[in-house]
Amino acid sequence: MTERMRSVVVGTTVVIIGLITLAIPLVLSSSNLEIYVDIGLFTIVVSGLSLLMGFAGQVSLGQAAFYGIGAYTAAIMAVHKWPSLVALIAAPIVTAAIAFLIGIPLLRLKGHALAFGTLAVQLILLAIIPETPSFTGGSIGLSAIPPLRIGPLAISSGKDYAYLVWIVAVAVLIITRNLTRSRPGRGLRAMATTPSGASATGVQVESYKLRDFALSAAYAGIAGGIYVFFIGYISPDAFPVMLSIEFVIMVVVGGIGTISGAFVGAAVITIISQILTSLGTSPSLPPQLPTVLSLGVYAVILIAILRLIPSGIVGALSELWKKTQRTPSAVSSRSSEERQEVASAVDGAGRTDSVLTGELQSRDATMVKETSTGQQ
């Protein structure tokens, strides 16, 4: 397949998926519409977290806290009569600024201190909110949040939010994709392969990681902002630690560091969680069953994916696709394909700081091999 044909195929696929995305809200019932909005919101959060895990090699267990900070920023500003659009725009900015401040010390530490540090941030947030009722509404929360208005356009129905969420989600995916191919993106990828090597060639590892972390928080912030206008009220119960863990699971299921994986992971886990809730709530069953079931299923999915298909669903599919495409003439188009998809497979290239490393190294090796056999 030539590069031109490939881009036509990819372009058509994108257009078809786009049309389907736009058509879906028209046929969904209101409860399904809510799930559809959730998947969109989670896609936004997960693409940021995936970027952090795939490139900086760090896990954040506070992504739900950033989602919450975004939501509270928007809610508090809107309640205090700020224009709702300003409140929505402020959500990611405030969130990113907070992440930036937290990230300066945490990202300098070895041993995945970021995971525990962000978890601490989330627990502190959950402890502070009930103590500050005058500002945040305490444990009861804030209600009567004015609806979102973009200029003369009032965003009110579920359908409006479905479109808004997906427009933002697509924008976020495009930004992420372009970012991974830009100069900072190449720096990030070099960093994912070998931090010390990247540092030696002039990539400012610490600053890149910090910006990566702030960006992932900004994504969570904008999603939180949209969420609060969509739901219309806010309380700390909406941002449990489990939600942060769910975001990590979504990243792993889709494929760490893959762009389309963010959507796949968010969709798969959101749908599974809906099925589990409906399964577990039959009246004859013990009341704690839904929790046991969802915790158990999440744990098994997480461990099984990392153990069996560490590159996630998208990573595994793209590897499969590459296998079927492996012909000598494919070598030239492959290199562009490599640039497009930052897959994240691991194939025993040693224990390193990043999941990406194994894949990138082995990929280099196979490319060298293929080039040399082509020359023969």
Added chain:
Amino acid sequence: MTAFVEYLMTGIARGLVFALLAMGFVFIYRVTRVVNFAQGAFAVFGGFITYSLLRAGVPQGVSELLAILAAALIGLIFGIITIAGDLPLLASLIITIGLSILSEAILMLIWGTTPITYSGLTGHDFVILGAFIQRQYLIVVLASLALFALVALAFGRTYFGKAMTACASNPYAAKLSGINVKRMGLVAFMLGGALGGAAGVLITPLSPMTYDADVSLAITGFAAAIVGGLTSPGLAVIGGLVFGLAEQFVAGYWSPSNETAVALALLIILLLWQARRMRLEGLE
């Protein structure tokens, strides 16, 4: 003064329990470079297993030891799931998060959601400077000191302990000299499990244990371990004491509802301090 002594004793006892958890983090991290998020789960299992054994009529003392052994076994299983094969560190870390929620599911399935407790050593409270101190606090102090001594002896005097130290300081050289680094990693997980289990066994009589206590136990243990940069068992003990005392004095003199927030803020401060220290030493 009476209140002060009471907070001091409670703080020391709880601090030593945190130190046991912190040492589990340290041993596992030193050998495998994995920060074990499921460290708190060992303690929860330890507490619940002791509870069930005592209720089944197993005598005091035997129940506790069996629970610690069971926790060591759980540590081994967790270790195999986490580090067997060639996984990158990030994947191992995320697997331990999975094991933590898996533990919650199992604990909830077997024991339900009601908090449990059992009486430790019964007998009269003893009196220090006018303060009444439960005997369990004395037991906690003695038992943890004995465990620390045992661990120190094992590391200093036995081949196994020295091999583990070798893996911690230079895994490559350890491998060259014929030490099975992977197996040592599993031993570290067993040790981490036993220490965590002991922490749970000791703390359950003092404050009731719930199936989902693992996250808060893990984060406190991690915070204590960060005092020693995750690699020094001795500093981890000091870290545990700092957290135990801070928690009691904040709860006693200020407000119990601020306890968690203060502990977490202390963690952030410690992380800041460690980051600064690392920058000064150029150990990035």
